[in-house]
Amino acid sequence: MQIGELSRRSGLSVDTLRYYEKVGLIEPPARDGGGRRDYDPDILRWIDFLGRLKATGMGIGERVRYAELRREGAGSLTERREILEAHRQAIAERIEALQQSLDLMDDKIDLYGRMERGEPVDPAFADCAGQERALT
Amino acid sequence: MQIGELSRRSGLSVDTLRYYEKVGLIEPPARDGGGRRDYDPDILRWIDFLGRLKATGMGIGERVRYAELRREGAGSLTERREILEAHRQAIAERIEALQQSLDLMDDKIDLYGRMERGEPVDPAFADCAGQERALT
DNA sequence: GTAGCGGCTGGAGCGCACTCCAGGTCAAGA
DNA sequence: TCTTGACCTGGAGTGCGCTCCAGCCGCTAC
Numbered sequence: 046m047q048i049g050e051l052s053r054r055s056g057l058s059v060d061t062l063r064y065y066e067k068v069g070l071i072e073p074p075a076r077d078g079g080g081r082r083d084y085d086p087d088i089l090r091w092i093d094f095l096g097r098l099k100a101t102g103m104g105i106g107e108r109v110r111y112a113e114l115r116r117e118g119a120g121s122l123t124e125r126r127e128i129l130e131a132h133r134q135a136i137a138e139r140i141e142a143l144q145q146s147l148d149l150m151d152d153k154i155d156l157y158g159r160m161e162r163g164e165p166v167d168p169a170f171a172d173c174a175g176q177e178r179a180l181t
Numbered sequence: 182m183q184i185g186e187l188s189r190r191s192g193l194s195v196d197t198l199r200y201y202e203k204v205g206l207i208e209p210p211a212r213d214g215g216g217r218r219d220y221d222p223d224i225l226r227w228i229d230f231l232g233r234l235k236a237t238g239m240g241i242g243e244r245v246r247y248a249e250l251r252r253e254g255a256g257s258l259t260e261r262r263e264i265l266e267a268h269r270q271a272i273a274e275r276i277e278a279l280q281q282s283l284d285l286m287d288d289k290i291d292l293y294g295r296m297e298r299g300e301p302v303d304p305a306f307a308d309c310a311g312q313e314r315a316l317t
Numbered sequence: 318g319t320a321g322c323g324g325c326t327g328g329a330g331c332g333c334a335c336t337c338c339a340g341g342t343c344a345a346g347a
Numbered sequence: 348t349c350t351t352g353a354c355c356t357g358g359a360g361t362g363c364g365c366t367c368c369a370g371c372c373g374c375t376a377c
Contacts, residue, residue, distance in 0.1 A: 049323065059324085060366055068364095079373055081324055101282045105364065119296070126293035133286040136279055143276050146237045150269040157262035160255070185353065195354085196336055204334095215343050217354055241334065 046084040047077075055092045069109045070095060072116065091115075101136050182220045183213075191228045205245045206231055208252065227251075237272050 052059045065071045071091065077083045098108050111128055114121035159166050188195045201207045207227065210220045234244050247264055250257035295302050 047324075058366075061364085063325090064365060079324080081373090097282050097285060101279060101286075122293050122297050126290055126297065129286055129290050129293070133283060133290060136283045136286065140276055140279050140283065143237060143272055143279070146233050147269060147272045147276065149233060150237075150265055150272065154262055154265050154269060157258050157265070161258050161262065183354075194336075197334085199355090200335060215354080217343085235334095 046086055048082050048084070051084050051088065051092075055089060056096075057092065065095075068105065070105070070112050098132070101132065102139060103132055107132075182222055184218050184220070187220050187224065187228075191225055192232075193228065201228075201231075204241065206241070206248050234268070237268065238275060239268055243268075 046054075048059050048062055051057075052062060055062070057065070062071070066073055071088060074082045074084045074088070095108060095112075098111065099105075103111075107128070111125065114125050114128075156166060182190075184195050184198055187193075188198060191198070193201070198207070202209055207224060210218045210224070213219045231244060231248075234247065235241075239247075243264070247261065250261050250264075292302060
């Protein structure tokens with residue numbers, strides 16, 4: 046598979062794929078006769094997983110570290126598991142924090158709705174100029 | 182309150198506070214006789230709320246837009262509510278995606294644990310070199 | 318044979334969100 | 348009076364994660 050096709054199938058740009066190779070997130074692939082990158086389709090699974098790690102807030106440095114361990118093979122299983130466990134914990138905390146903020150947004154949206162309809166609101170929670178003081 | 186104290190109480194650096202003022206996230210405060218910024222303690226509530234918006238993924242451009250509307254006062258309530266509703270939706274989607282990834286991490290952590298203990302794993306889910314293929 | 322396309326490399330540039338710095342002012346305490 | 352420390356401004360620098368570019372090569376189709 047050439048880089049253009051991998052780009053289409055992975056959703057990453059050609060430039061990003063080459064960048065990922067440069068920084069060590071993906072292995073340098075085989076080259077065809079003309080010196081072009083020729084990827085094994087299995088790389089798609091790895092790229093997807095990298096996308097998950099990224100989407101869940103893992104920075105590029107730690108992703109590179111994980112990729113290095115993966116290259117080392119089965120001997121790095123324990124260390125990889127530990128990284129994933131720490132990351133799992135970080136995700137859980139993020140979800141918790143987001144849930145709290147979601148509730149806050151709901152309260153604030155509700156307050157705004159009541160202010161828009163001219164309903165009385167606890168003056169401790171909003172001043173007349175719309176410079177809301179609470180629920181922040 | 183001087184900028185140093187606000188920095189300590191808000192958790193933002195002095196530089197960040199001046200930067201936030203420059204880009205329009207916080208209002209230019211009054212100045213004391215010596216030309217130093219003299220903040221109203223109420224600003225802490227606003228800074229906290231800005232922190233929430235940021236922590237939930239709102240970029241600086243949109244935060245600045247929200248801050249502008251807030252300065253306009255009560256007339257911008259509807260537009261602010263609409264922004265918050267859209268943002269609320271984005272947070273809910275983020276939580277959903279994170280929850281899925283969390284489940285994936287759990288599966289993968291479990292798989293690694295079984296591989297470490299030498300337990301048999303479905304060969305479709307892991308190859309011998311530790312180059313796991315599935316759960317990605 | 319030549320035009321077009323996709324790919325190659327090395328390196329520069331970019332947007333975000335700060336962070337740091339030089340060179341200065343000002344107020345309060347020893 | 349002198350020193351210390353907090354604060355001031357404008358502007359440069361940083362790290363992340365790409366993104367773009369110039370200039371080149373090689374395959375395929377016309």
